[in-house]
Amino acid sequence: MSEGKKTALVTGANKGIGFEIARQLGIQDITILVGVRDLDRGEAAIQKLRAEKIDATVVHLDVTDQASINAAAAFIEQTCGRLDILVNNAAIAVQEWSTPPSQLSFEDLQKTFATNVFGVFAVTKAMLPLLRRSQAGRIVNVSSEMGSLAINSDASSAISRMPPTLAYNASKTALNALTVFFAKELQDTPIKINSVSPGYVATDLNGHSGHLTTEQGAKAPVSYATLPADGPTGGFFGANGQIAW
Structure with missing residues (x-):
C-alpha cells in the first residue's frame, strides 16, 4: 500500500448498504477491505468492485467471534500497516415486529446485541491501534433513527x-x-467517530420495504467516513444533518 493511499475496512460489506459504502469509498481511490463472514460472498463482492477499477481485498471477519476479529486486525497490520477508515456496518434484525417487549425472547435480544453492539465494540477496540497510526482516522457506526430515544x-x-x-x-x-x-x-486525537443513519433503505434486513436505494443510503456514511479535519465527532447524523439522541 502506498503511503498516501487510504485504507478502509467496511464490515458486512458483501451486499446492501455495506457494499455500496465500500463502492463509493473505492471510487475515491481508497483501498477497500471487505469484511465478511462468508468468504465466497466476499470474493463475489470484490470481483464487482474490481470491475469498477477499485482496489479491494476480502477479509474474513465475524464480528461475534473474537478470534476472527483478532485475525483480521493482524492481517490488516501485516498487509497495510495502518487503518484510515472503519465503517461498522454489520448488523442484524430478528423477526420481532409487533412483539411487545414483555414477549420478546431473551435469546433474540441477546443475539441482536451480540452483533449490533458487542460486535461493534470488539471490532472498534481491535482496530484502534491501527487507526491511531493514521493521520486522520475516521470511524462510522452505521446507526438508525430507530435508536433515537427522543424520536421514539x-x-x-x-x-x-x-x-x-x-x-x-x-x-x-x-x-x-x-x-x-x-x-x-x-x-485529543485526530480520530473522529460518529453515528450515521443511512435512512430507510430497501435492504434484506427490512424485507426491502425501505423507500431509499442503497446508493442514496450510502451517501451520508461515506461523507462522515471522509470528514475533513474540522468535521464533527461524537455526533448522530443523517442525510439531513444532526439527529436527536
Whole structure:
C-alpha cells in the first residue's frame, strides 16, 4: 500500500448498504477491505468492485467471534500497516415486529446485541491501534433513527407509532452510546467517530420495504467516513444533518 493511499475496512460489506459504502469509498481511490463472514460472498463482492477499477481485498471477519476479529486486525497490520477508515456496518434484525417487549425472547435480544453492539465494540477496540497510526482516522457506526430515544418518545413521530422493535431499536441506542464514549476517549486525537443513519433503505434486513436505494443510503456514511479535519465527532447524523439522541 502506498503511503498516501487510504485504507478502509467496511464490515458486512458483501451486499446492501455495506457494499455500496465500500463502492463509493473505492471510487475515491481508497483501498477497500471487505469484511465478511462468508468468504465466497466476499470474493463475489470484490470481483464487482474490481470491475469498477477499485482496489479491494476480502477479509474474513465475524464480528461475534473474537478470534476472527483478532485475525483480521493482524492481517490488516501485516498487509497495510495502518487503518484510515472503519465503517461498522454489520448488523442484524430478528423477526420481532409487533412483539411487545414483555414477549420478546431473551435469546433474540441477546443475539441482536451480540452483533449490533458487542460486535461493534470488539471490532472498534481491535482496530484502534491501527487507526491511531493514521493521520486522520475516521470511524462510522452505521446507526438508525430507530435508536433515537427522543424520536421514539415523541408521540407525534412516525417511528413512535410503529410496532415495537425493542431488540433492534435498543441495540442502535446502545450503539450511539458507544459512539459518545469512544469520542470522549479520542477527543485529543485526530480520530473522529460518529453515528450515521443511512435512512430507510430497501435492504434484506427490512424485507426491502425501505423507500431509499442503497446508493442514496450510502451517501451520508461515506461523507462522515471522509470528514475533513474540522468535521464533527461524537455526533448522530443523517442525510439531513444532526439527529436527536
